Amino acid sequence: DAGITQSPRHKVTETGTPVTLRCHQTENHRYMYWYRQDPGHGLRLIHYSYGVKDTDKGEVSDGYSVSRSKTEDFLLTLESATSSQTSVYFCAIGRNNQPQHFGDGTRLSIL
Amino acid sequence: AQTVTQSQPEMSVQEAETVTLSCTYDTSENNYYLFWYKQPPSRQMILVIRQEAYKQQNATENRFSVNFQKAAKSFSLKISDSQLGDTAMYFCAFMKPLSTSGTYKYIFGTGTRLKVLA
Numbered sequence: 001d002a003g004i005t006q007s008p009r010h011k012v013t014e015t016g017t018p019v020t021l022r023c024h025q026t027e028n029h030r031y032m033y034w035y036r037q038d039p040g041h042g043l044r045l046i047h048y049s050y051g052v053k054d055t056d057k058g059e060v061s062d063g064y065s066v067s068r069s070k071t072e073d074f075l076l077t078l079e080s081a082t083s084s085q086t087s088v089y090f091c092a093i094g095r096n097n098q099p100q101h102f103g104d105g106t107r108l109s110i111l
Numbered sequence: 112a113q114t115v116t117q118s119q120p121e122m123s124v125q126e127a128e129t130v131t132l133s134c135t136y137d138t139s140e141n142n143y144y145l146f147w148y149k150q151p152p153s154r155q156m157i158l159v160i161r162q163e164a165y166k167q168q169n170a171t172e173n174r175f176s177v178n179f180q181k182a183a184k185s186f187s188l189k190i191s192d193s194q195l196g197d198t199a200m201y202f203c204a205f206m207k208p209l210s211t212s213g214t215y216k217y218i219f220g221t222g223t224r225l226k227v228l229a
Contacts, residue, residue, distance in 0.1 A: 030216040031214050041113075042202055043156075044220030058216075072170070090156065097215055099146060101154035 006103035007047045007093050014111055019078040021106050023091030024070075031094045032074040034058075034066060036087040037105070043090060051072055081110045113138045115205050117220035118201050119156045125228050131178075132223045134203030137162045139157040140164075144215075145179065145186045150222075151199040159201070162186065193227045 003026035013019055023032060031050055035043040035058075044056030046064040055066050064087060065077045088107050089093055094100040115136045124130035136145070146158040162170045162179050169177050174191045190197055200222045209216040 008127070032215075033218075040221055042204075043217065044219070045216060048209070048214055048216075050214050054212070056212070056214075088154065090155075094211055094215060097144060097208075099158050099161055100215075102215065102227050103157075105154045105156075107154075 001044045003091075004091060004093055004101060004103040006089075006106050008106060009104065010109075011108045012109045012111065013081055015082060016080050019108065019110075020080050021089055021091075021108070023074045023076070023103060025074075025093050027093055027101075028071060029093040029095055030071075031096075032068065033094065033100060034064075034074070034076045034094040035090045035092065036060065036085075037090060038087050044074065081108075083110050086110045113140070113205055113207065113218050113221040115203055115218050117185050117201075117203055117223050119223045120221075121224045121226070121229055123226045124190075126193055126195060128193055129191045130187060130193055130225065130226065132190075132201055132203075134186045134188070134201075136186065136205050136218075138205065138207070140183070142208065146204040146206065146217075147175070147177070147186075148202045148204060148219075149197075149199045150202065151192045151196075158204075158226050160188065168201045177204055185223050190225075195229060198225060209226075 005024045033048045034046040049055045049068045091103040093102040145162045149157045203220040
Protein backbone atom coordinates (compact mmCIF):
# COMPACT_ATOMS: atom_id res chain seq x y z
CA ASP A 1 0.00 0.00 0.00
CA ALA A 2 1.54 3.30 -1.14
CA GLY A 3 -0.26 5.38 1.49
CA ILE A 4 -2.78 7.18 -0.68
CA THR A 5 -6.33 7.82 0.44
CA GLN A 6 -9.03 9.26 -1.76
CA SER A 7 -12.27 10.62 -0.37
CA PRO A 8 -15.08 10.14 -0.90
CA ARG A 9 -15.10 6.71 -2.54
CA HIS A 10 -18.46 7.34 -4.15
CA LYS A 11 -20.49 10.47 -4.70
CA VAL A 12 -23.74 11.26 -6.45
CA THR A 13 -24.60 14.88 -7.05
CA GLU A 14 -26.63 17.13 -9.30
CA THR A 15 -25.63 19.19 -12.29
CA GLY A 16 -24.46 22.66 -11.37
CA THR A 17 -23.29 21.85 -7.84
CA PRO A 18 -19.68 22.26 -6.74
CA VAL A 19 -17.76 19.08 -5.91
CA THR A 20 -14.38 18.64 -4.24
CA LEU A 21 -12.44 15.39 -4.23
CA ARG A 22 -9.58 14.90 -1.83
CA CYS A 23 -6.34 12.99 -2.18
CA HIS A 24 -4.21 12.46 0.91
CA GLN A 25 -0.76 10.83 0.93
CA THR A 26 1.51 9.77 3.75
CA GLU A 27 4.59 9.12 1.55
CA ASN A 28 5.88 12.71 1.36
CA HIS A 29 6.03 12.50 -2.44
CA ARG A 30 6.59 15.77 -4.25
CA TYR A 31 4.54 14.89 -7.33
CA MET A 32 0.79 14.30 -7.31
CA TYR A 33 -1.64 13.74 -10.16
CA TRP A 34 -5.36 13.61 -10.88
CA TYR A 35 -6.69 11.37 -13.65
CA ARG A 36 -10.12 10.47 -14.90
CA GLN A 37 -11.05 7.06 -16.28
CA ASP A 38 -13.76 6.67 -18.88
CA PRO A 39 -14.71 3.68 -21.05
CA GLY A 40 -12.79 3.71 -24.31
CA HIS A 41 -10.24 6.25 -23.07
CA GLY A 42 -8.08 4.62 -20.43
CA LEU A 43 -6.84 7.13 -17.83
CA ARG A 44 -6.31 10.75 -18.82
CA LEU A 45 -4.41 13.42 -16.89
CA ILE A 46 -6.49 16.31 -15.53
CA HIS A 47 -4.00 18.30 -13.41
CA TYR A 48 -0.75 17.63 -11.65
CA SER A 49 1.35 19.18 -8.90
CA TYR A 50 5.11 19.37 -8.50
CA GLY A 51 5.12 20.96 -5.05
CA VAL A 52 3.10 22.98 -2.58
CA LYS A 53 1.19 25.64 -4.52
CA ASP A 54 2.82 24.43 -7.79
CA THR A 55 0.25 22.96 -10.17
CA ASP A 56 -0.30 22.73 -13.89
CA LYS A 57 -2.87 21.52 -16.41
CA GLY A 58 -3.03 18.12 -18.02
CA GLU A 59 -4.77 17.12 -21.22
CA VAL A 60 -8.40 17.29 -19.97
CA SER A 61 -8.33 20.20 -17.49
CA ASP A 62 -11.36 22.19 -18.68
CA GLY A 63 -13.97 22.49 -15.91
CA TYR A 64 -11.54 21.45 -13.16
CA SER A 65 -9.32 23.28 -10.72
CA VAL A 66 -6.85 21.99 -8.15
CA SER A 67 -5.12 23.19 -5.03
CA ARG A 68 -2.21 21.97 -2.98
CA SER A 69 -1.65 23.87 0.25
CA LYS A 70 0.21 21.03 1.97
CA THR A 71 2.52 18.33 0.67
CA GLU A 72 0.12 15.60 1.72
CA ASP A 73 -3.14 16.95 0.24
CA PHE A 74 -4.17 17.53 -3.36
CA LEU A 75 -7.73 18.68 -3.97
CA LEU A 76 -9.67 18.47 -7.22
CA THR A 77 -12.65 20.80 -7.59
CA LEU A 78 -15.46 20.82 -10.10
CA GLU A 79 -16.80 24.35 -9.76
CA SER A 80 -20.11 23.55 -11.44
CA ALA A 81 -20.49 19.86 -12.16
CA THR A 82 -21.78 18.70 -15.55
CA SER A 83 -22.96 15.26 -16.65
CA SER A 84 -19.86 14.90 -18.85
CA GLN A 85 -17.79 14.86 -15.68
CA THR A 86 -19.38 11.63 -14.52
CA SER A 87 -16.34 9.39 -14.27
CA VAL A 88 -13.99 7.50 -12.00
CA TYR A 89 -11.27 9.78 -10.65
CA PHE A 90 -7.85 8.54 -9.60
CA CYS A 91 -5.17 10.30 -7.66
CA ALA A 92 -1.57 9.19 -8.08
CA ILE A 93 1.74 10.02 -6.46
CA GLY A 94 5.17 9.68 -8.02
CA ARG A 95 8.85 10.21 -7.57
CA ASN A 96 10.59 11.42 -10.74
CA ASN A 97 10.73 8.56 -13.25
CA GLN A 98 9.49 5.89 -10.86
CA PRO A 99 6.10 4.25 -11.42
CA GLN A 100 3.20 6.23 -10.12
CA HIS A 101 1.12 4.70 -7.33
CA PHE A 102 -2.62 5.12 -7.51
CA GLY A 103 -5.35 5.59 -4.95
CA ASP A 104 -8.45 3.41 -4.99
CA GLY A 105 -10.45 5.89 -7.07
CA THR A 106 -13.62 7.92 -6.56
CA ARG A 107 -16.73 7.08 -8.56
CA LEU A 108 -18.55 10.35 -9.25
CA SER A 109 -22.03 10.40 -10.76
CA ILE A 110 -23.58 13.69 -11.84
CA LEU A 111 -27.29 13.55 -12.50
CA ALA B 112 1.62 13.55 -29.92
CA GLN B 113 2.20 10.22 -28.29
CA THR B 114 -0.42 7.51 -28.57
CA VAL B 115 -0.78 4.05 -27.09
CA THR B 116 -2.86 1.43 -28.86
CA GLN B 117 -4.22 -1.78 -27.41
CA SER B 118 -5.95 -3.53 -30.28
CA GLN B 119 -7.57 -6.35 -28.29
CA PRO B 120 -10.55 -5.05 -26.29
CA GLU B 121 -11.25 -8.48 -24.78
CA MET B 122 -9.42 -11.78 -24.48
CA SER B 123 -9.92 -15.04 -22.69
CA VAL B 124 -7.54 -17.83 -21.74
CA GLN B 125 -7.84 -21.17 -20.03
CA GLU B 126 -6.39 -21.51 -16.57
CA ALA B 127 -2.71 -22.60 -16.69
CA GLU B 128 -2.33 -21.53 -20.33
CA THR B 129 -0.27 -18.65 -21.70
CA VAL B 130 -1.70 -15.47 -23.16
CA THR B 131 -0.12 -12.44 -24.82
CA LEU B 132 -1.60 -8.95 -24.74
CA SER B 133 -0.44 -6.55 -27.41
CA CYS B 134 0.46 -2.87 -27.15
CA THR B 135 1.93 -0.49 -29.68
CA TYR B 136 2.88 3.11 -29.18
CA ASP B 137 3.92 6.07 -31.24
CA THR B 138 6.55 8.55 -30.12
CA SER B 139 9.55 10.50 -31.32
CA GLU B 140 11.03 10.54 -27.82
CA ASN B 141 14.16 8.63 -26.98
CA ASN B 142 13.89 8.74 -23.19
CA TYR B 143 10.73 7.04 -21.97
CA TYR B 144 9.36 4.19 -19.91
CA LEU B 145 6.69 1.60 -20.51
CA PHE B 146 4.41 -0.11 -18.02
CA TRP B 147 1.65 -2.64 -17.73
CA TYR B 148 -0.97 -2.04 -15.06
CA LYS B 149 -3.66 -4.46 -13.93
CA GLN B 150 -7.09 -3.26 -12.80
CA PRO B 151 -9.21 -5.99 -11.17
CA PRO B 152 -12.91 -5.47 -10.44
CA SER B 153 -11.89 -3.81 -7.17
CA ARG B 154 -10.81 -0.84 -9.34
CA GLN B 155 -7.28 -0.69 -7.93
CA MET B 156 -4.48 0.12 -10.39
CA ILE B 157 -1.73 -2.40 -9.75
CA LEU B 158 1.70 -2.17 -11.37
CA VAL B 159 2.55 -5.40 -13.18
CA ILE B 160 5.83 -4.66 -14.91
CA ARG B 161 8.09 -1.83 -16.04
CA GLN B 162 10.51 -1.42 -18.97
CA GLU B 163 13.04 1.35 -19.54
CA ALA B 164 13.39 2.23 -23.22
CA TYR B 165 17.18 2.33 -23.02
CA LYS B 166 17.35 -1.28 -21.83
CA GLN B 167 17.40 -3.95 -24.50
CA GLN B 168 16.72 -6.79 -22.09
CA ASN B 169 13.05 -7.64 -21.68
CA ALA B 170 11.67 -7.19 -18.18
CA THR B 171 10.34 -10.19 -16.25
CA GLU B 172 8.34 -10.41 -13.03
CA ASN B 173 7.52 -13.99 -12.02
CA ARG B 174 4.83 -15.22 -14.48
CA PHE B 175 4.76 -11.89 -16.32
CA SER B 176 7.21 -10.94 -19.05
CA VAL B 177 7.33 -8.44 -21.87
CA ASN B 178 8.49 -8.50 -25.46
CA PHE B 179 9.88 -5.01 -26.05
CA GLN B 180 10.64 -4.20 -29.69
CA LYS B 181 11.85 -0.60 -29.67
CA ALA B 182 12.22 -0.16 -33.42
CA ALA B 183 8.73 -1.54 -34.00
CA LYS B 184 7.37 0.43 -31.01
CA SER B 185 5.78 -2.68 -29.63
CA PHE B 186 5.44 -3.71 -25.98
CA SER B 187 3.48 -6.92 -25.46
CA LEU B 188 2.75 -8.63 -22.14
CA LYS B 189 2.96 -12.39 -21.77
CA ILE B 190 1.23 -14.08 -18.85
CA SER B 191 2.35 -17.65 -18.26
CA ASP B 192 0.46 -20.26 -16.23
CA SER B 193 -2.63 -18.03 -16.11
CA GLN B 194 -4.54 -18.00 -12.84
CA LEU B 195 -8.13 -17.07 -12.05
CA GLY B 196 -6.81 -14.06 -10.11
CA ASP B 197 -5.32 -12.68 -13.33
CA THR B 198 -8.84 -11.82 -14.52
CA ALA B 199 -8.75 -8.05 -14.87
CA MET B 200 -8.44 -5.11 -17.23
CA TYR B 201 -4.86 -4.59 -18.34
CA PHE B 202 -3.56 -1.19 -19.35
CA CYS B 203 -0.40 -0.43 -21.28
CA ALA B 204 1.13 2.94 -20.42
CA PHE B 205 3.88 5.13 -21.83
CA MET B 206 5.66 7.58 -19.52
CA LYS B 207 7.83 10.51 -20.48
CA PRO B 208 9.10 13.71 -18.82
CA LEU B 209 6.35 16.31 -18.75
CA SER B 210 8.38 19.44 -18.16
CA THR B 211 11.47 20.72 -16.45
CA SER B 212 9.56 20.50 -13.15
CA GLY B 213 10.55 16.86 -12.87
CA THR B 214 7.08 15.51 -13.38
CA TYR B 215 6.36 12.61 -15.67
CA LYS B 216 3.27 12.02 -17.74
CA TYR B 217 1.49 8.77 -18.40
CA ILE B 218 -0.35 8.08 -21.62
CA PHE B 219 -2.57 5.05 -21.27
CA GLY B 220 -4.02 2.68 -23.81
CA THR B 221 -7.72 1.88 -23.72
CA GLY B 222 -7.19 -1.45 -22.02
CA THR B 223 -7.66 -5.16 -22.69
CA ARG B 224 -10.19 -7.06 -20.59
CA LEU B 225 -8.75 -10.48 -19.81
CA LYS B 226 -10.85 -13.31 -18.49
CA VAL B 227 -9.22 -16.48 -17.20
CA LEU B 228 -11.51 -19.48 -17.53
CA ALA B 229 -11.55 -22.39 -15.09
